[in-house]
Amino acid sequence: MKRCPCLSGLTYEECCGPLHAGSAVAQTAEQLMRSRYSAFAEGNADYLVATWDPTTRPDAAELDDGRHWYRLDILRTERGGPFDDTGIVEFRAYHRSAGGNGSQHETSSFRRQAGRWLYVDGIG
Template sequence: MADPITRCPCLSGVPYESCCGRLLAGTATAQTAEQLMRSRYSAFAVGDTNYLLATWHPTTRPDELELDKERHWYRLDVLRAELGGPFDTTGIVEFQAYHRSAGEQGSQHEVSRFLREGGRWLYVDGVA
């Protein structure tokens, strides 16, 4: 059995079970667009495609999603967040995420758009 994750992959400084782990387990929902973005990053880091699809807006969500099992996500930098608060219906989060695979390193920069519908934040799309 694998060791449980102790540090949250989103690097919030909070233990995984108290941070993104609650969202991925379905015992809590994201209160802000940034919190949803962080939890989606954590879902990439732990390979949770179900969570990624469930938090993707239905108008832009792919039918299926296959993650690269060799890609290890190890760092997330949130560069800015606009709106996306508990009383907003839209939000933007800009981030840089870093990964390693097959001895190579890379990163992904994105400005992501989020909508809050029915009290839930959803990822819409992003521009690199």
């Protein structure tokens, strides 16, 4: 069994796999953030689009096949718990590509609609 890309310590099948398969939904904004990172790492553009707030969602998510995502650090969370309707997750994600190593730092906003957490936007 492979380890989950979000580095939760669980296997992919125990962590982000059920979210990506649609058999579970994220219970917190951080869990959605982790699953979206794992979707980048796994090349799952459909999941990214499906978990994007319709008011800010692009028509498609374009992934760079040459970019390998290998580490996610959650730096801070505000709200985003099981009883909240909004949340913020600040993170840094690390990647490698032919052009070298890099990272993305972002503070992401989330909202819950009809019991499902959605990514709204990010400042980075």
